[in-house]
Amino acid sequence: MHEFGIAQELVKTVLAELKKLDDSAKLTCVKVVIGKLQEIVPENLTFAYESLTEDTRIKGSKLEIVDIPVTVKCNACGWEGEVVGIAFLCGKCESHDVRVVKGMELYLDKLEVEVDE
Amino acid sequence: MSKREIKVYSDLSGANAVWADKIRKLREEKGIVMLNLIGSPGCGKTTLLEKTVESLTAKQRFAVLEGDIATTRDAERLHKLGVMVSQLVTKGACHLSAKLVHKAFVDLPLDELDMVIVENVGNLVCPAGMDIGETAKVAVLSVAEGEDKPAKYPRLFREAKGVVITKTDLLPYVSFNMEACLDDIKQINGTIPVIKVSAKDGSGMGEWVKFLTSFSKNQH
Numbered sequence: 001m002h003e004f005g006i007a008q009e010l011v012k013t014v015l016a017e018l019k020k021l022d023d024s025a026k027l028t029c030v031k032v033v034i035g036k037l038q039e040i041v042p043e044n045l046t047f048a049y050e051s052l053t054e055d056t057r058i059k060g061s062k063l064e065i066v067d068i069p070v071t072v073k074c075n076a077c078g079w080e081g082e083v084v085g086i087a088f089l090c091g092k093c094e095s096h097d098v099r100v101v102k103g104m105e106l107y108l109d110k111l112e113v114e115v116d117e
Numbered sequence: 118m119s120k121r122e123i124k125v126y127s128d129l130s131g132a133n134a135v136w137a138d139k140i141r142k143l144r145e146e147k148g149i150v151m152l153n154l155i156g157s158p159g160c161g162k163t164t165l166l167e168k169t170v171e172s173l174t175a176k177q178r179f180a181v182l183e184g185d186i187a188t189t190r191d192a193e194r195l196h197k198l199g200v201m202v203s204q205l206v207t208k209g210a211c212h213l214s215a216k217l218v219h220k221a222f223v224d225l226p227l228d229e230l231d232m233v234i235v236e237n238v239g240n241l242v243c244p245a246g247m248d249i250g251e252t253a254k255v256a257v258l259s260v261a262e263g264e265d266k267p268a269k270y271p272r273l274f275r276e277a278k279g280v281v282i283t284k285t286d287l288l289p290y291v292s293f294n295m296e297a298c299l300d301d302i303k304q305i306n307g308t309i310p311v312i313k314v315s316a317k318d319g320s321g322m323g324e325w326v327k328f329l330t331s332f333s334k335n336q337h
Contacts, residue, residue, distance in 0.1 A: 002212060002243040009129045017125055028120070032129070037272050039242055086271050087304045096307020100275070108127045114118045 003040055006106070007048035013108050014058060022115060027061040029112035035068045035103035042067075070103030133248065136215035140222055140250030147227045150332045151235060153249055155273055156257030157266070158239030161283040161316060163191045165257065165325075166236060168316040170198045172326045177333055179232040182221050184213040186238055201225070212243035215250060231335040241266065245273035252332055253278035260284050261291055264298035267305055274305045279312065279328055286315040 070083040074090035075097040180201040183192040192204035237244040256277040267274045314321035
């Protein structure tokens with residue numbers, strides 16, 4: 001359940017961001033970007049988020065999770081493409097000497113708020 | 118009322134990353150190698166370390182940080198063998214955080230050490246995603262668990278700089294397909310060394326100690 005620790009960090013960050021806005025600002029949606037290699041179970045993260053926001057001003061806000069597939073780049077020929085299954089290898093020259101370029105993301109991307117005009 | 122979108126872009130591993138960097142910096146300053154052993158509960162991490170003590174002591178000045186959810190049993194086992202060991206009890210958490218490791222790390226006599234081996238909490242998922250400022254993660258997998266573990270938990274095997282397959286003395290009694298396991302590891306991380314050991318009959322232990330010391334600059 002490493003999702004809980006991540007949700008704690010997320011809630012802390014979101015509340016700090018909201019402090020910069022007017023008190024009347026109401027958070028409607030939080031968008032996080034998470035790479036597949038983080039091995040996060042979305043349902044667990046959502047559950048943790050909902051539990052941790054229960055007694056806060058962001059209760060009821062929606063958590064949107066954007067899933068990023070794993071992409072590798074070949075160190076030998078420069079090919080770049082998505083990992084199919086568990087095959088971390090080059091789709092062109094089949095070299096195993098590849099580096100992960102996408103799929104490790106774990107960040108809060110943006111907030112959607114309603115504000116009084 | 119009007120809707121507004123606020124772009125934030127804030128890394129969510131923030132707090133842990135700060136502590137991991139502190140460990141990494143101090144470690145590099147002191148020339149200490151830190152290896153982070155990760156594997157399932159019961160895969161034989163502590164037994165492997167127990168059997169490593171004698172031959173590693175001749176080559177490296179080392180300490181062990183033992184991660185456990187609730188008990189100090191593993192640390193007691195190693196303490197009996199004269200190993201410098203600290204127990205990190207996570208009180209329920211499924212992995213060691215960099216903050217907890219840092220606390221124990223700075224308490225070690227760092228000027229007298231070449232290597233710190235961290236035995237993480239038994240778990241193939243959470244510790245794999247947690248940076249503790251280590252030199253390398255090492256995946257530990259026993260033949261009793263089944264050959265499908267690398268394919269099921271690719272992150273660990275992708276991040277690790279080596280895999281140890283333990284309990285090979287049990288191979289005649291379990292249906293572990295070594296070839297399929299090695300093939301999956303190769304798919305996930307083609308360049309990674311795989312060491313097969315039995316802490317019970319001693320096979321592969323020489324290669325294991327050689328692998329451990331290969332990370333260290335201070336060879337004795």
